[in-house]
Amino acid sequence: DQQVKQNSPSLSVQEGRISILNCDYTNSMFDYFLWYKKYPAEGPTFLISISSIKDKNEDGRFTVFLNKSAKHLSLHIVPSQPGDSAVYFCAASAAAAGNKLTFGGGTRVLVKP
Amino acid sequence: DTEVTQTPKHLVMGMTNKKSLKCEQHMGHRAMYWYKQKAKKPPELMFVYSYEKLSINESVPSRFSPECPNSSLLNLHLHALQPEDSALYLCASSLLFRNQPQHFGDGTRLSIL
Numbered sequence: 001d002q003q004v005k006q007n008s009p010s011l012s013v014q015e016g017r018i019s020i021l022n023c024d025y026t027n028s029m030f031d032y033f034l035w036y037k038k039y040p041a042e043g044p045t046f047l048i049s050i051s052s053i054k055d056k057n058e059d060g061r062f063t064v065f066l067n068k069s070a071k072h073l074s075l076h077i078v079p080s081q082p083g084d085s086a087v088y089f090c091a092a093s094a095a096a097a098g099n100k101l102t103f104g105g106g107t108r109v110l111v112k113p
Numbered sequence: 114d115t116e117v118t119q120t121p122k123h124l125v126m127g128m129t130n131k132k133s134l135k136c137e138q139h140m141g142h143r144a145m146y147w148y149k150q151k152a153k154k155p156p157e158l159m160f161v162y163s164y165e166k167l168s169i170n171e172s173v174p175s176r177f178s179p180e181c182p183n184s185s186l187l188n189l190h191l192h193a194l195q196p197e198d199s200a201l202y203l204c205a206s207s208l209l210f211r212n213q214p215q216h217f218g219d220g221t222r223l224s225i226l
Contacts, residue, residue, distance in 0.1 A: 031212075032211075032212045034214055034215075036217075041219070042219050042220075043117070043119075043203050043205075043217035043218050043219045043220050044156065044203070044217045045217070046214040046215070046216060046217075049212070049214055051212050089155055089156075095211055095212075098161065098163070098168060098169060099144055099161065099207065099209075099213075099215070100158055100161065100169060101156075101158065101215060102158075103155030103156055103157075104155060105154070105155055106155055
């Protein structure tokens with residue numbers, strides 16, 4: 001049973017435009033959500049997070065939106081740059097589950113120059 | 114550059130061998146984690162250590178034996194592995210407070226012959 005889903009396995013976007021990545025979850029106990037970026041042959045790099053008491057968090061070009069009623073979060077990257085080409089994972093955790101991260105399946109982003 | 118260091122980067126071993134994976138961090142994090150990632154799949158949690166004590170074991174087979182000798186080091190001892198254990202093994206660490214991101218190393222690519 002996949003508790004965190006990223007329904008788009010890939011996304012192609014032009015340099016300078018907005019990239020929007022989506023993530024859905026089913027476990028209502030999740031209260032902390034994160035986005036990670038992964039290049040080949042490297043470990044996941046933490047990008048941005050949001051707790052369930054907020055609906056938006058922004059850090060530079062990255063903004064995460066959380067819709068708790070829809071159990072949906074999204075990551076906006078604007079403007080997209082060629083160096084953003086990577087696999088992006090959303091992840092979720094529940095305080096009651098002791099920091100255990102549950103990952104989505106990932107979305108491969110290609111930013112075209 | 115990652116602040117979580119994993120060695121070795123690559124490891125090839127036979128099914129009868131005994132080997133160990135090592136992970137080190139100097140960020141003062143008191144939670145450390147082992148994840149397993151198969152190709153084109155998200156990371157899956159194996160073990161969690163909190164204050165050098167094993168707090169979560171995700172029903173991992175006993176041929177994987179974790180050890181946390183001090184607050185900076187995490188080992189994963191391997192014995193009698195199977196070919197299906199070939200994967201990328203990722204170590205992560207985090208602060209133990211609520212809603213803290215986990216920071217990953219670049220992983221050890223393990224191949225079982």
